Amino acid sequence: MAATQVIRSEWTKIRSVASTVWTLSLAVVVTVALGMLISALSKNETGRMGPRDRTVLDPTYVSFAGMTLGQLAMIVFGVLVVSNEYSTGMIRPSLAAVPRRGTFLFSKVAVAAGLALVVGMATSFAAFFLGQTVLGPLRTSLGDPGVLRAVIGGGLYMTLIAVFSMGVAAMLRSPMLSLGILMPFFFLVSNILGNVSATKKVGQFLPDQAGSRILQVVPRAGDDTPYGPWGGLGIMVLWVAASLAGAYALLRKRDA
Template identity: 40%
Template sequence: MSTATLETTRVVPTPAPRTRTPRTGRVTLARVIRSEWIKLRSLRSTVVSLLATMGVVIALGLLFAGVVSGRIGGESLGIGAGSTGDPVGASLGGVQLGQLVIGVIGVLLVAGEYTTGMIRATLAAVPRRLPVLWGKTIVFGGVTMAAMLVATLAAFFGGQALLGEHGVSLFDSGVLRAVVGGAVYLTGVGLLGLALGALLRATAAAIGALFGAMLVVPGLFPLLPSSWNDAVGPYLPSHAGESFMAVTPAPGMLGPWAGLAVFAGYVVVALAAAAIMLKRRDA
C-alpha cells in the first residue's frame, strides 16, 4: 500500500509593480515665465526677428552717422562747430524703423497663438489666465530690453567713431539717458504690440492699430490747428517716448522724465485693458 504524500508549496505573492505618480504642482508665475521663455527661444522666427531688429538699429545708425559726418556721400549735413546737429540722434536714427519690426514681433507673440489655436492649450494649462499675460510681458520685455540695449549702445559707439571729433562721450550730459532711452522706447513699443495683440486677437488689426497710433496719428497732427498740435501733440505715445531718448527735447515737447512717464502710462493702460479682456472673453 502506498502512501500519498501531499506536499504543500508556499506561494509567495508577487508585489505589484510600483507606478510612478506624476509630479503635480501649483501653477505659479515662475513656472509660467519658464514656459514662456521656452516658447520664445524655441520659436526661430521670433529669434531671427529680434536679431533683425538689432541689425536695423545698428546699421541705420551707422549709415545716418556716416552721412551726417560726410564720410558717406562726401558732404557733411550739419555736425560740427556752431551747428545744431545732434550726434546722438544721428546714431539712434535706426530706432524709428526698428520700432516697426519690434512692434510686429510683440503683436505676433500673442495674436499668433490665437490664429493657430495654441492659446487654448496655454489657457488650459493656466486656468487663471492672467499669469499667461504677465509671463509673456516679463519674458518678452526682458529679452527685448537686453537686445535693444546692446543694439543702441553698438549704434552709438559706432556712430560716434564715424563722427570723429564731432562725436560725444557716453557720459556727457543726457547722453547715457538718451541711449538707454532708445532701448526703453523700443521695448515699450514691443509691449504695446503685445497688448494690442491680446486685445484684438487678430494680427492684421493689431498691427494696423499699432502703426496708426505710432506713425499715422503723429503724422496727421501738423495738419491740424496749431493749438491742437501744441496741446495734444507732446502727449502722443511716439512723441512722449522720443522726448526721453533725446539729449535735448525739441521745443514744445515734454521733458525727458515727463515723456517717460506718459509713454509708460500708455503701456500700462494697454496691458491693463488686455488683462481685463483676457479674463472676460473666451479663448
C-alpha cells in the same frame, strides 16, 4: 501651475518660434545700420554747416536715426509673441493649463519684455558707439551731459514699444488686425498729429512722440514741449500700462 513654471513655459514658446527671433535680430541690424548711414551722411554735411548749425547738432540723436525703423521690428515682435497662440489655436490648451488669466498674461509679458530689454539695450549702445565712430570729429561721449541717459533711454524706449504692442495684440487677438492698426498709428497718424500745428499739442502726448524725447540730448530750437525726457518716458509708461490693463480686462471677460 506655479508662476515659475508658467514663466519657463513662456520662455520655451518664445525660443521655439523662429519669427520672433528673426524680428529681434532685424531690430538690431536695421537700427544700427541705418544709424551708421545717417551718421556718415551727417559727417559729410559738416563742411556745409554754419557755426549755428553745428551748435544745434545732436550727435547722440543722429546715431539713433535707425530706431524709427527698428521700432517696426519691435512692434512685430510684440504682436507675434501674443497673437501667435490665437492664430494657431494654441491659446485654448495654454489657458487650460494656466486657468489664472492674470498669471498667464503677465508671465508672457514679463518674459517677452525681459528679452526685449536685453535686445533693446544692446541695440541702443551698439547704435551709439558705432554711430559716434562714424561721426568722427562731430562725436560725443557717454560722459557728456545727458548722453548716458539718452542711450539707456533708447533701450527702454524700444522695450516699451514692444510691450505696448503686446497689450494691443492681446486685446485684438488677430496679428493682421493688430499690425494693421499699430503700423499706421506709429508711422502715419502719430507723425501727422505731432507735426501739424493744429494737432501738435495732442500729438506730443502720444506714446512714441512722448517716449522718443528720452533720445534727445540737445533741445530743438523753439521746442515748447511741456515735459522733459523722463517725463516723456513716463507718459509712454502710462500708455503701456493702459494697454496691459485693457488686455487683462478683456482676457478675463471672454473665452479663448
